[in-house]
Amino acid sequence: MFRYIVRRLLQMVLTFFGATFLVYALMFANQDDPYQALVGERPLSEAQRAALDAKYHFDDPFLTQYWHYVKGLLTGDFGISLTNRSINDMLAEAWPVTIKLALLAVLISAAIAVSAGVFAGIRRGGIFDHATLAVALVMLALPLVALAPLAQVIFGVKLGWFPVTVTRDAGLYDLLLPALLLGTVVFATELRVTRSSVADNMRADYVRTAKAKGLATKRVIGVHVLRNSLIPVITLIGVDIGALMSGAIIVEGVFNIPGVGYQLFKGIRLEDGPLVVSFVSVLVIVFLVINLIVDLLYAALDPRIRYE
Amino acid sequence: MNFDPQAPLLQVNDMHVEFRTRDGVARAVNGVNLILRPGETLAVLGESGCGKSVTAQAIMGILDSPPAHVTKGEVLYRGVDLLRLPEDERRSIRANRIAMIFQDALSALNPVYSVGFQIGELFRTHRGASRQEAKRRAVELLDQVRIPAAKSRVDDYPHQFSGGMRQRVMIAMALALDPDVLIADEPTTALDVTVQAQIMGLLAELQRERTMGLMLITHDMGVVADVADTIAVMYAGRVVEYAPVYDIYARPAHPYTKALLESIPRLDFKGRGLNVIGGLPPALTDIPRGCPFHPRCAYARDVCRQDPPPPAYQIASQRIASCHFIREVLGV
Numbered sequence: 001m002f003r004y005i006v007r008r009l010l011q012m013v014l015t016f017f018g019a020t021f022l023v024y025a026l027m028f029a030n031q032d033d034p035y036q037a038l039v040g041e042r043p044l045s046e047a048q049r050a051a052l053d054a055k056y057h058f059d060d061p062f063l064t065q066y067w068h069y070v071k072g073l074l075t076g077d078f079g080i081s082l083t084n085r086s087i088n089d090m091l092a093e094a095w096p097v098t099i100k101l102a103l104l105a106v107l108i109s110a111a112i113a114v115s116a117g118v119f120a121g122i123r124r125g126g127i128f129d130h131a132t133l134a135v136a137l138v139m140l141a142l143p144l145v146a147l148a149p150l151a152q153v154i155f156g157v158k159l160g161w162f163p164v165t166v167t168r169d170a171g172l173y174d175l176l177l178p179a180l181l182l183g184t185v186v187f188a189t190e191l192r193v194t195r196s197s198v199a200d201n202m203r204a205d206y207v208r209t210a211k212a213k214g215l216a217t218k219r220v221i222g223v224h225v226l227r228n229s230l231i232p233v234i235t236l237i238g239v240d241i242g243a244l245m246s247g248a249i250i251v252e253g254v255f256n257i258p259g260v261g262y263q264l265f266k267g268i269r270l271e272d273g274p275l276v277v278s279f280v281s282v283l284v285i286v287f288l289v290i291n292l293i294v295d296l297l298y299a300a301l302d303p304r305i306r307y308e
Numbered sequence: 309m310n311f312d313p314q315a316p317l318l319q320v321n322d323m324h325v326e327f328r329t330r331d332g333v334a335r336a337v338n339g340v341n342l343i344l345r346p347g348e349t350l351a352v353l354g355e356s357g358c359g360k361s362v363t364a365q366a367i368m369g370i371l372d373s374p375p376a377h378v379t380k381g382e383v384l385y386r387g388v389d390l391l392r393l394p395e396d397e398r399r400s401i402r403a404n405r406i407a408m409i410f411q412d413a414l415s416a417l418n419p420v421y422s423v424g425f426q427i428g429e430l431f432r433t434h435r436g437a438s439r440q441e442a443k444r445r446a447v448e449l450l451d452q453v454r455i456p457a458a459k460s461r462v463d464d465y466p467h468q469f470s471g472g473m474r475q476r477v478m479i480a481m482a483l484a485l486d487p488d489v490l491i492a493d494e495p496t497t498a499l500d501v502t503v504q505a506q507i508m509g510l511l512a513e514l515q516r517e518r519t520m521g522l523m524l525i526t527h528d529m530g531v532v533a534d535v536a537d538t539i540a541v542m543y544a545g546r547v548v549e550y551a552p553v554y555d556i557y558a559r560p561a562h563p564y565t566k567a568l569l570e571s572i573p574r575l576d577f578k579g580r581g582l583n584v585i586g587g588l589p590p591a592l593t594d595i596p597r598g599c600p601f602h603p604r605c606a607y608a609r610d611v612c613r614q615d616p617p618p619p620a621y622q623i624a625s626q627r628i629a630s631c632h633f634i635r636e637v638l639g640v
Binding site: 205209212214219228 | 365368370372396399400401402403404407408410412415416417418419420421422429430433434465467478481
């Protein structure tokens with residue numbers, strides 16, 4: 001197990017540099033004139049450009065620029081954004097909000113999706129099963145881009161149940177509506193995966209054995225069926241956390257939540273290369289770490305899986 | 309529950325089971341009668357789909373309903389009809405009085421729990437034993453079914469055992485609470501021949517020690533000849549012949565039994581073609597009128613194609629066969 005983790009960590013280093021290099025290259029190729037994008041309509045003098053070049057190295061060849069960037073990364077310094085702010089500070093401000101939002105979204109959606117999925121799976125083909133299928137289909141069909149502003153207008157503006165926008169130091173309740181909306185992205189798949197996994201396991205031979213052992217239905221389902229059915233679901237939820245971190249762009253945009261997605265979106269529009277690359281790098285790390293945790297969890301839950 | 313110690317250990321009377329599905333009603337069991345005495349081995353023999361496993365699962369009460377429904381009949385354990393018991397009383401019969409082992413131990417054991425947990429679970433749920441006590445008993449049982457180094461293997465998972473060892477684990481689990489009836493549903497089918505013999509030997513030995521009634525479900529005539537006292541041959545959800553093992557091998561009374569015996573490969577017939585029973589067993593959704601075996605039967609005449617199907621004729625004190633032409637088949 002230990003050797004497996006070490007090997008995975010080494011692989012992560014390679015993946016990390018590969019991914020950042022790619023993002024850096026894409027950002028570099030996409031850059032038209034970032035200084036002009038920054039100042040807008042006003043003219044930019046040669047002297048000003050030279051000063052900015054000295055700061056951001058945009059006049060250097062691509063590989064030199066990348067080298068500067070990697071050097072910064074390795075010393076834990078992400079540099080400064082084109083808006084002249086320390087990217088370290090921006091990350092430190094944005095991440096806690098997004099983590100809160102994503103965790104809240106995952107917890108709520110997983111709790112509802114898994115319990116509904118379990119009940120639907122136990123009584124496959126029943127009324128509840130069909131009802132949850134309908135809900136899941138509706139959720140899959142409604143894109144977040146439409147759902148988020150709609151919910152904001154109805155529950156925020158018209159009914160006034162939730163704040164319309166969310167500030168940096170928002171409490172959990174302020175984040176509830178955005179988290180619910182974000183959760184809809186993963187709700188349908190989590191529900192359906194749980195449901196079919198439970199339904200499959202209900203028909204498994206070992207369930208027949210458990211019944212023949214004279215165990216109560218509660219125990220047959222709670223101990224035997226659930227442990228087996230939830231293995232794929234837990235890995236799915238793990239992967240979903242990563243997806244939600246990056247998928248927060250729309251919700252954070254709609255509710256003006258100053259999180260990762262919001263900053264990233266702004267950065268892309270302003271051609272703010274240093275900012276985009278830094279935020280994406282951290283996303284890559286988060287994604288890789290979550291994937292590793294999910295794989296380890298998988299082995300902990302299923303004794304048939306052993307990593308050598 | 310008032311069990312009558314004088315009553316037969318296990319008796320099945322006129323049991324009917326059907327599966328109600330969207331494609332129609334499959335009549336899997338159509339009036340099965342069986343009787344099992346302490347220390348007796350009753351082999352239930354038949355092709356796939358003849359209703360032998362369904363009969364066993366109906367006795368245990370572990371059929372999924374829907375789609376399965378026991379529409380008629382009695383399952384008497386020491387005189388008490390299990391089909392009329394409320395679910396919690398019925399549950400206390402399982403594993404305590406009547407236990408069952410299944411064909412493929414790999415899928416019949418839960419892959420994510422250790423074998424010790426799965427055996428110990430019986431003591432914890434039925435006897436209220438502590439975790440340590442349950443584990444201690446599990447080690448004892450693994451030892452009794454001759455799993456080497458039981459103590460160190462009790463925490464292993466099913467996939468870490470070989471096929472034969474897994475079936476031993478199943479047997480240990482079934483015998484944990486000292487049942488007096490053991491139903492073994494094709495316990496050796498998934499194993500290779502040498503292991504088959506070991507497992508059958510183990511079962512016979514454990515049965516002798518405990519004077520347990522053993523209901524052995526199989527399609528293997530070879531296995532049956534060695535261990536069974538009595539044989540019930542099933543076809544299309546009915547027992548077509550019921551007899552002591554020697555009588556049935558010496559002189560089968562039903563054309564189906566006869567055909568089965570003739571299809572056993574024999575060394576002295578080397579080089580000759582193997583006898584097979586032509587045709588297929590009937591679809592349970594569409595069992596032929598009259599005797600269900602008539603489309604494949606060499607003795608079939610008009611009377612066989614008409615309802616009612618042949619009744620169960622008593623041939624001798626312990627022998628029953630349902631065929632209109634028993635005398636002809638027996639060759640008397």
